[in-house]
Amino acid sequence: MTLADQTATADPATADPTAATAILAVPASRGTCPFDPPPAYERAREEEPAAPVRLWDGSITWMLTRHQDIRAVLGDRRFSADANRPGFPFLSAGRRALATMNASFIRMDDPEHARLRRMLTGDFIVKRAEALRPRIRAIAEDLLAAMTQGRSGERAGHADLVREFALPLPSLVICLLLGVPYEDHAYFQQRSSTILSNTAGLDEVRTARADLNAYIKQLTEAKRRRDEDDDILSRLIRHDDLTDDEIAAMGMLLLVAGHETTANMTALSVLALLRDPVQLGRLRADPTLIRGAVEELLRYLTIVHTGVARVATEDVEIAGRTIRAGEGVLCMINAANRDERVFPGAGVLDVGRDARRHLAFGFGVHQCLGQPLARTELQVALEVLLEGLPNLGLAVPFEEIPFRHDMLVYGVRSLPVAW
Amino acid sequence: MSGVSHADGERLRVAADRTKCCGSGMCTLNVPDVFDQDPDEGLVIVLDPEPPQELHHAVEDAVELCPASAIRVARLSA
Numbered sequence: 001m002t003l004a005d006q007t008a009t010a011d012p013a014t015a016d017p018t019a020a021t022a023i024l025a026v027p028a029s030r031g032t033c034p035f036d037p038p039p040a041y042e043r044a045r046e047e048e049p050a051a052p053v054r055l056w057d058g059s060i061t062w063m064l065t066r067h068q069d070i071r072a073v074l075g076d077r078r079f080s081a082d083a084n085r086p087g088f089p090f091l092s093a094g095r096r097a098l099a100t101m102n103a104s105f106i107r108m109d110d111p112e113h114a115r116l117r118r119m120l121t122g123d124f125i126v127k128r129a130e131a132l133r134p135r136i137r138a139i140a141e142d143l144l145a146a147m148t149q150g151r152s153g154e155r156a157g158h159a160d161l162v163r164e165f166a167l168p169l170p171s172l173v174i175c176l177l178l179g180v181p182y183e184d185h186a187y188f189q190q191r192s193s194t195i196l197s198n199t200a201g202l203d204e205v206r207t208a209r210a211d212l213n214a215y216i217k218q219l220t221e222a223k224r225r226r227d228e229d230d231d232i233l234s235r236l237i238r239h240d241d242l243t244d245d246e247i248a249a250m251g252m253l254l255l256v257a258g259h260e261t262t263a264n265m266t267a268l269s270v271l272a273l274l275r276d277p278v279q280l281g282r283l284r285a286d287p288t289l290i291r292g293a294v295e296e297l298l299r300y301l302t303i304v305h306t307g308v309a310r311v312a313t314e315d316v317e318i319a320g321r322t323i324r325a326g327e328g329v330l331c332m333i334n335a336a337n338r339d340e341r342v343f344p345g346a347g348v349l350d351v352g353r354d355a356r357r358h359l360a361f362g363f364g365v366h367q368c369l370g371q372p373l374a375r376t377e378l379q380v381a382l383e384v385l386l387e388g389l390p391n392l393g394l395a396v397p398f399e400e401i402p403f404r405h406d407m408l409v410y411g412v413r414s415l416p417v418a419w
Numbered sequence: 420m421s422g423v424s425h426a427d428g429e430r431l432r433v434a435a436d437r438t439k440c441c442g443s444g445m446c447t448l449n450v451p452d453v454f455d456q457d458p459d460e461g462l463v464i465v466l467d468p469e470p471p472q473e474l475h476h477a478v479e480d481a482v483e484l485c486p487a488s489a490i491r492v493a494r495l496s497a
Binding site for chain 1 (some may be wrong): 439441442443444447450451455456457458459460461462478480483484486487488
């Protein structure tokens with residue numbers, strides 16, 4: 001059976017209604033535990049590891065859910081990340097518009113992808129992230145002090161951890177690295193948020209994208225005139241072979257990816273630990289567990305939760321199916337990170353586990369460029385919170401925490417805590 | 420340090436392909452005694468092409484963890 005047969009069955013005008021409803025619509029809803037992937041993905045991983053699924057526009061694509069298969073696809077150059085190729089799967093009209101307008105290198109294949117990415121890899125090497133650790137720690141300690149001294153205007157001993165700590169920490173760091181003024185954070189955070197929404201309307205998404213594009217271009221213009229700053233944007237300007245559009249696309253990618261991901265991972269990690277006093281206790285008792293715990297939290301929570309998209313450029317056998325050239329695949333890394341074949345007891349958070357094989361940063365040549373920085377930020381954030389707030393707890397019932405189901409990056413909208 | 424054979428005679432020869440490397444840093448993060456990244460392009464540098472036996476397991480992990488399949492190891496007999 002090919003995907004074309006599936007498409008025929010799934011056409012609402014002609015299909016047998018029972019056959020059509022048998023095809024899962026993605027993104028699927030989560031079940032009762034907000035930390036677990038949608039049950040439909042976990043079921044597919046055991047029953048149909050390459051499953052045809054229906055997207056918002058009625059089109060059909062392949063969904064992959066096993067660790068081994070996703071590793072194979074993301075590491076295979078016969079699968080393209082170029083969103084302009086026919087068959088590339090999108091989660092919404094907004095996502096399609098974003099991925100196909102002035103795309104950054106995450107939506108390109110080698111050699112063009114490598115040419116652009118290599119202009120940035122030096123800024124995100126492991127040693128550089130380590131060298132930044134004291135500075136990141138100082139920023140985290142300042143934020144914690146401001147939060148606990150009640151400068152945020154909340155009642156004493158209470159705060160929204162997202163607003164006061166989890167979001168400003170990576171935002172301040174990426175602003176520092178890029179050379180973006182942090183005072184503009186309300187402007188770029190609001191627009192990032194729209195860009196990362198799977199439900200925002202097409203016009204809204206286009207406007208947010210155009211605003212951010214113009215914002216970065218204005219910043220780079222000013223830097224070009226000054227020609228004295230030593231930050232990533234200033235260094236990009238000095239590359240003669242980069243166009244203004246390429247610089248803007250890279251700047252936007254780093255700004256958006258640089259703060260939303262770590263912010264959500266931080267808040268969600270704190271929430272998961274507060275929900276699991278045994279794991280939290282282990283971490284408090286032995287802070288040397290923190291590095292491994294961050295890998296385990298990345299695995300367990302996998303905030304990129306709606307699939308990593310690719311399109312086949314040749315016919316490829318995966319999970320017993322033939323993915324034809326021109327057919328799309330969605331790699332559900334959240335389901336793969338709960339694959340018992342790789343992580344025994346995968347449904348359980350275990351801060352002592354060796355979770356390094358997780359796919360939370362993706363796999364293949366597109367694997368997250370900023371992962372050394374993200375790791376350092378997450379390690380520091382958890383250390384500073386655990387050391388500084390020995391009595392940290394939730395300030396509202398767990399059921400009242402608002403989760404970001406509709407966003408490309410999963411997390412919580414706010415996290416009311418008390419200490 | 421390289422080329423030293425060990426008690427059971429097993430040696431491991433490590434090579435990296437910088438044209439494949441995407442600078443993820445997984446190798447240097449996990450086995451900093453054997454791998455580094457150059458500060459300009461962030462691409463892999465093999466510091467110790469014949470690492471001591473106590474690092475063999477870690478190097479094999481690094482091969483598996485490399486997202487770009489840029490690391491190759493060969494077992495050499497003594």
